[in-house]
Amino acid sequence: MQALSENGNTVPQPVPQMLKPTLLIVDDEEGPRQSLRVVFKDDYNLLLANDGPSAIEMARRQPVDVAVLDIRMGGMSGIELLEHLKAADPAIEVVMMTAFETADTIRQALRLQACDYINKPFDISTIRDAVANAVKRRSLASEVKNNAEKLQALQSELQQQRLQEQIARTRGEIYASIIHDINGPLTIISGLIQVINQRIGDETELAGEELEHVKERLKRITRQVTACIEISRRYLGFLRQHHTDNIRVWVNQMLADFRELLWAHPLVKDNQLVIQPLPEDVTVHINGTDLLQILLNLTINALQCSPQAHRVEIVGRVLTQPLDLRMFVDGATDRFVNREGLKNAAPLLALSVQDNGPGISSGVLPRLFEPYFTTRPAASGTGLGLCIVHRLLKEANGALHVHSKPGQGTVFTVYFPARLPSAADATPSFSGGAAI
Ligand SMILES: Nc1ncnc2c1ncn2[C@@H]1O[C@H](COP(=O)(O)OP(=O)(O)OP(=O)(O)O)[C@@H](O)[C@H]1O
Ligand SMILES: [Mg+2]
Numbered sequence: 001m002q003a004l005s006e007n008g009n010t011v012p013q014p015v016p017q018m019l020k021p022t023l024l025i026v027d028d029e030e031g032p033r034q035s036l037r038v039v040f041k042d043d044y045n046l047l048l049a050n051d052g053p054s055a056i057e058m059a060r061r062q063p064v065d066v067a068v069l070d071i072r073m074g075g076m077s078g079i080e081l082l083e084h085l086k087a088a089d090p091a092i093e094v095v096m097m098t099a100f101e102t103a104d105t106i107r108q109a110l111r112l113q114a115c116d117y118i119n120k121p122f123d124i125s126t127i128r129d130a131v132a133n134a135v136k137r138r139s140l141a142s143e144v145k146n147n148a149e150k151l152q153a154l155q156s157e158l159q160q161q162r163l164q165e166q167i168a169r170t171r172g173e174i175y176a177s178i179i180h181d182i183n184g185p186l187t188i189i190s191g192l193i194q195v196i197n198q199r200i201g202d203e204t205e206l207a208g209e210e211l212e213h214v215k216e217r218l219k220r221i222t223r224q225v226t227a228c229i230e231i232s233r234r235y236l237g238f239l240r241q242h243h244t245d246n247i248r249v250w251v252n253q254m255l256a257d258f259r260e261l262l263w264a265h266p267l268v269k270d271n272q273l274v275i276q277p278l279p280e281d282v283t284v285h286i287n288g289t290d291l292l293q294i295l296l297n298l299t300i301n302a303l304q305c306s307p308q309a310h311r312v313e314i315v316g317r318v319l320t321q322p323l324d325l326r327m328f329v330d331g332a333t334d335r336f337v338n339r340e341g342l343k344n345a346a347p348l349l350a351l352s353v354q355d356n357g358p359g360i361s362s363g364v365l366p367r368l369f370e371p372y373f374t375t376r377p378a379a380s381g382t383g384l385g386l387c388i389v390h391r392l393l394k395e396a397n398g399a400l401h402v403h404s405k406p407g408q409g410t411v412f413t414v415y416f417p418a419r420l421p422s423a424a425d426a427t428p429s430f431s432g433g434a435a436i
Helices: 030-040 052-061 079-088 103-111 124-200 207-241 252-263 286-305 385-395
Strands: 002-006 010-012 022-026 045-049 067-070 093-098 116-119 272-276 310-321 336-337 348-355 400-406 410-419
Touching: 002 103, 022 030, 022 052, 030 045, 045 052, 052 067, 052 079, 052 116, 067 079, 067 124, 079 093, 079 286, 079 410, 093 124, 103 116, 103 385, 124 252, 124 286, 207 252, 207 286, 207 310, 252 272, 252 310, 272 286, 272 385, 286 310, 286 348, 286 385, 385 400
Parallel strands: 022 045, 022 067, 067 093, 093 116, 272 310
Antiparallel strands: 002 010, 310 348, 336 400, 348 410, 400 410
16 A cells, blocks of 8 residues: 655555565656556555665665665666665665666676666566565575574573573582581581480489580580581582682691591491591691591591491691692593692692502492492482582592502592691691591
């Protein structure tokens, strides 16, 4: 539906545009303009313009699918108009009409992305086909664009979903880790309470040595409760992406705490646990609870590795040279973890947890650090211990080496960048090598 305006341009009337494509015809001659109108009026939402500027204005007001432009027009040429229309909407398809144009002009039109050109005078079927093809190209292009947009939306939705899943998984792992790690101190608390109960027995009053004994155990229980609180704080910190910087721990002090921690652990009872402090203390850049947690997981594993009485030894060393990483080759008896993340600069602390238990088979060795991997019965192992150790090591720029052979026991050694004490540092003392 069109109405003729005074200047010969037709002004589009409201039409149901979703069905018909919009076709803009621009020719400064009345004759061809009107004949094209007759050809296309039934199938297209038509816009007729007799010069470039009015065509640009029409296209600005309403999106045009296809334009048919006469190349030779007074004022703005068809080529210039083509350039304008394409600049405003690169997806517009344009058919050029030529009369006496040179090959150069035609080439120029094609370079400006005109999709076709027809020679004047033309027969109806030629111009119909040219416009129909242009419409097809336009709808194909918009379909491709729509699909690309849909694909992108789908991709970002998928990514968002993956992110949510990842967050949920991480949270799940963190909650599981809290429960796993708190289990250690809880076992110790329970052991200490049993000792107190046995000691108190049927007594109604406590005095002297008995009272001192109970008080001492209560102090140990309080320390374990504090450890539980620290563990849950640490993991809640993870959830809030909070990291503690500039924290250092004295290794021998930590080993003394560790000895204390295991004192009432039921697993130690029939086994021999030896803890060798460093001849000269150093500090490492890690939260004290994290280092205890690493050592606790490795030691509990070593104590659990056999039901027979066996020996577990914890030995610390300070290395004055960086590790020669070429010496650590993953294979049937060895695994090196967090190679890339290790800050391999001397001095390094090497802490080994060594047992003379059954050792680890070459089939199990590569799977040790997988979350939830365990060879222990469902009720007794969650398979999270070494996975937690791995995470804590990464956080501390440390590394771990495990060497094990079936029948010959296992050695887990953790490495951390360390610092030798300076004159200003006061070293807390712990001497030992004592067996618990
Ligand atoms: N010192 C060791 N000797 C023999 N096998 C070991 C030793 N340390 C670890 N493993 C093996 O590695 C597996 C995984 O250990 P991890 O600490 O991750 O889980 P878990 O001890 O089975 O369960 P959780 O620590 O969650 O209670 C163990 O099930 C065991 O097979
Ligand atoms: Mg374990």
